[in-house]
Amino acid sequence: MRAADELKHAALEQFATVGFAGTSLQHIADEAGYAKSSVLYHFASKEALLEAAIEPAVAGFEDVLAVFLAGRGGRSDARRRELVDRVVDLLLEHREAVHVFLTQGQSLSGLPVIDRANVAVRRLAAAVCEERESVDDQVRFGIAIGGAAFLLTAGRTFADESTLPTDDELRDALRRIIADILTPARTPSN
Amino acid sequence: MRAADELKHAALEQFATVGFAGTSLQHIADEAGYAKSSVLYHFASKEALLEAAIEPAVAGFEDVLAVFLAGRGGRSDARRRELVDRVVDLLLEHREAVHVFLTQGQSLSGLPVIDRANVAVRRLAAAVCEERESVDDQVRFGIAIGGAAFLLTAGRTFADESTLPTDDELRDALRRIIADILTPARTPSN
DNA sequence: ACGCTAGTTGACCGATCGGTCAGAGTCTGC
DNA sequence: GCAGACTCTGACCGATCGGTCAACTAGCGT
Known part of the structure; x- marks a missing residue:
């Protein structure tokens, strides 16, 4: 369950600084040290990630x-x-x-x-x-x-x-x- | 010179509501009633449009x-x-x-x-x-x-x-x- | 009639977008 | 040893991104 938290943290940081639309799943994944696919494994979509x-x-x-x-x-x-x-x-x-x-x-x-x-x-x-x-x-x-x-x-x-x-x-x-x-x-x- | 002003106005409105990264040149052009190419004729780039x-x-x-x-x-x-x-x-x-x-x-x-x-x-x-x-x-x-x-x-x-x-x-x-x-x-x- | 310039546009480019999918690796209970 | 669930990933998809380019139009001085 650590991965999901790391991804949420990285995502929130990016959303706050570059904006939701300006943040790519790829960048979030890179920042957290995972592959883009992993982000979409833990969260159904980019919007679901924001919600979480x-x-x-x-x-x-x-x-x-x-x-x-x-x-x-x-x-x-x-x-x-x-x-x-x-x-x-x-x-x-x-x-x-x-x-x-x-x-x-x-x-x-x-x-x-x-x-x-x-x-x-x-x-x-x-x-x-x-x-x-x-x-x-x-x-x-x-x-x-x-x-x-x-x-x-x-x-x-x-x-x-x-x-x-x-x-x-x-x-x-x-x-x-x-x-x-x-x-x-x-x-x-x- | 009217076109440039219309584009600037439309762009500013989009930048303020959806964010710079979340706004596409296509959408700005549509909003102002021009083609995307026209935007890049009046402004060298998306960033130049923001600056103007x-x-x-x-x-x-x-x-x-x-x-x-x-x-x-x-x-x-x-x-x-x-x-x-x-x-x-x-x-x-x-x-x-x-x-x-x-x-x-x-x-x-x-x-x-x-x-x-x-x-x-x-x-x-x-x-x-x-x-x-x-x-x-x-x-x-x-x-x-x-x-x-x-x-x-x-x-x-x-x-x-x-x-x-x-x-x-x-x-x-x-x-x-x-x-x-x-x-x-x-x-x-x- | 001519050339010149400004304005506008569609076709097109490589890159990247969010998202799908079929595996591969790892761990557990049996 | 094996089945099954969980986690992670690369390859791939259609769509869209910012940006380039050649062509077309309209006006204007000569």
Whole structure:
């Protein structure tokens, strides 16, 4: 069962950097040290490989969301902050899958796992924004999640001037700043 | 000269939605109503077409940046806010080019126009963040620009629940929120 | 009428794409 | 020893890729 994992890992890395359409099965196989045929032995198709590669990430978000929604502690600010923390953890843990979903999700819609991820994100937005549905809140949520995902992957291109921060530094900063973005001024000032 | 513009427009749209590698010259030609050979008559190669398509956007950012850096008014908060406003305008005007650059820039590095865009973004970050180079400031800048770009393109996938906001609404919200994100609490609290 | 240039196109090229298939190697239980 | 399942692979398929090229058309100055 090691081969399938190696292939998933290699595939995810390529999908995140070169894009799904820009990645060939041959290249994935070469990267993982197998023949192209072996890839199609473990996964029925290129799309099935993508699904298998990002499914754990989607499942993770669904779990965190389910825990939040089932929690009996209401939707206090503390609980919402806890949700943000766990989401940030998932963003860091599955950064490649998140990047693939956010940057190529629209061209990949139709794949079951992508549709699952879409409803998960919508429910996440609803949980974070509560019933407040102003344009500002939508924009804040979009910037927070899109920005975080961008920062974790593409952002490295021009953020490494001196020394790029540790994952732990990044995690702390993201937790603080995203919570900051999502809760503008608890009592509106504009 | 109309044909070249039509092809650039069609190409940019495809590059933004399906990705550069995932877009075929044949599809671009079909979309614009020409033959594949015509595309390669107007542009030396697929890469040259990409460069021509996103060059105006890069030039726009370079101009705005040059105006800001050459301005004799120092770097007051008001001037920095004006810079943010103009950058937001450019993000809206060239949203497809911005999307292509931010989501595929790393796999497209090497193309002259992409490298130009990279240095422009770095200088923009320096101009906005001033000499403050803490992890937080870098994260805030990354989230702001990445989030805005994400919101303008991919974000539409799951933001259109009811009615997605007007461009003008979006512009106002972005100006306010991005300025907000980049200037956390004028005097640091951490 | 002429030649010249710009624009457009279909035919064609080698390479590579995702995917199929018939084996070959390896290990197990009998 | 042997049967069977599991894993892996090279050869091969039709389709499509980016790119080349010669030919055709339309306009324009002379």
